[in-house]
Amino acid sequence: MPTPLSKTPSPEHHCPSPPYRVEQxxxxxxxxxxxxxxxxxxxxxxxxxxxxxxxxxxxxxxxxxxxxxxxxxxxxxxxxxxxxxxxxxxxxxxxxxxxxxxxxxxxxxxxxxxxxxxxxxxxxxxxxxxxxxxxxxxxxxxxxxxxxxxxxxxxxxxxxxxxxxxxxxxxxxxxxxxxHDSHSTVGKNEETQKYIDVHDELARMYRFIYKNKSFSFLERMLARRALSHEYFWGLAYNGLWLKEERNLSIFYFYKAIKIWPFSFLFWKTFIFWYLLNPVGGRWAVMLR
The missing domain is CATH 3.90.550.10 (Spore Coat Polysaccharide Biosynthesis Protein SpsA; Chain A)
Structure with missing residues (x-):
């Protein structure tokens, strides 16, 4: 494994250090x-x-x-x-x-x-x-x-x-x-709300591209597809369902399908999980 570089910059490197973080x-x-x-x-x-x-x-x-x-x-x-x-x-x-x-x-x-x-x-x-x-x-x-x-x-x-x-x-x-725990990289053991916040922010980024007319129609459709996959696989399937947040996961399954209704795999997975949890799933879709 390569040796890590020292944190101390050499004199010829200028490293601006802003007083606050998160935003760009x-x-x-x-x-x-x-x-x-x-x-x-x-x-x-x-x-x-x-x-x-x-x-x-x-x-x-x-x-x-x-x-x-x-x-x-x-x-x-x-x-x-x-x-x-x-x-x-x-x-x-x-x-x-x-x-x-x-x-x-x-x-x-x-x-x-x-x-x-x-x-x-x-x-x-x-x-x-x-x-x-x-x-x-x-x-x-x-x-x-x-x-x-x-x-x-x-x-x-x-x-x-x-x-x-x-x-x-x-x-x-x-x-x-x-x-580390406070990093935006989210693991399966992270709190549910943080998991939702991370994937919502990624979805917001893809939604920006989808609505940006400077991209071609095909590129905007790919962004729309990526947005739906972020909700369906990234959030609902790999995150909320594995955390046993059944109603929330069904809601995001439904939301992804509304964005990209052309995926047979989406429909197949959604119907399967919906039938496993019919009452809670119905309320999740209706109330949200």
Whole structure:
């Protein structure tokens, strides 16, 4: 495993530290004060590997056509040091879907050259998160990180791809991502309301894209589909039903189907669970 980088920045690095968090306004303020050509992000509870800046900056210098280079990360429980996920790219032991995007390789850098990139990001999510990325400041001269508490990196990467900025990835661990109780990454043991809040915020992000006329009809339909999947699988099925919040889960099943009524699997699952809980399920749908 690569060695984590010290938290103390060297003199040539400027790290703006806004006095408040959560919203993206202070992050954009910090970016506006940066005078360099490249931008990198790091949270206080995460740690870059020693090779992150060296390899990422080299990739951008050697390949001026690249605007955004991202890398893999591991997830580590802060309290115990336990490795929760050893590789985000290869979390299931399978080749990640974005490896199928058309790309060409220069050294250890995979440069994506695929017109399907925006549609891919809408369907599958980010390739690499902001804390394990280095970006050219020219991106921020066109775009700002929008004011979403969760999912802002997904939306920012989608908008960057939509504006024609070029992406690349390095298939190496560059970040140790700290996982703790107050983090927006939600596990099955989290409180129900926090689980709902997280997925509602992700849904709000997809709803923003769906209603944004600057995206094509197909792209907006993909955002609508992603919105429904966030409610159906992310919240209702994997979250609330497993927590035995039956009425709430049936409500979100129903809400997802109203958004995307074209999925046979949605209907099949919804009818099955509704029949298992007919009285509570009926009240859940009627009252909400």
């Amino acid at each position: 306004i202070p992050r954009n303020c910090g970016i506006s004060k940066c005078s360099g050509e490249l931008i990198a992000f790091i949270d206080s509870d995460d740690a870059w590997t020693t090779n992150h800046l060296k390899d990422s900056v080299k990739a951008l210098i050697d390949n001026p056509q690249i605007d955004w280079v991202c890398s893999d990360l591991s997830r580590i429980e802060i309290k115990t040091g336990r490795i929760v996920v050893s590789s985000n790219f290869h979390a299931d032991g399978k080749k990640p879907k974005f490896f199928n995007l058309k790309n060409y390789k220069k050294g250890n850098v995979n440069i994506i050259k695929d017109k399907r990139l925006v549609r891919f990001l809408l369907k599958y999510g980010v390739i690499g998160h902001l804390p394990c990325s280095v970006l050219r400041k020219t991106i921020f001269e066109v775009l700002q990180i929008r004011n979403f508490r969760i999912g802002e990196d997904r939306l920012f990467s989608i908008e960057a791809a939509k504006h024609g900025f070029n992406f690349a990835y390095i298939d190496n661990i560059h970040l140790h991502f700290g996982v």
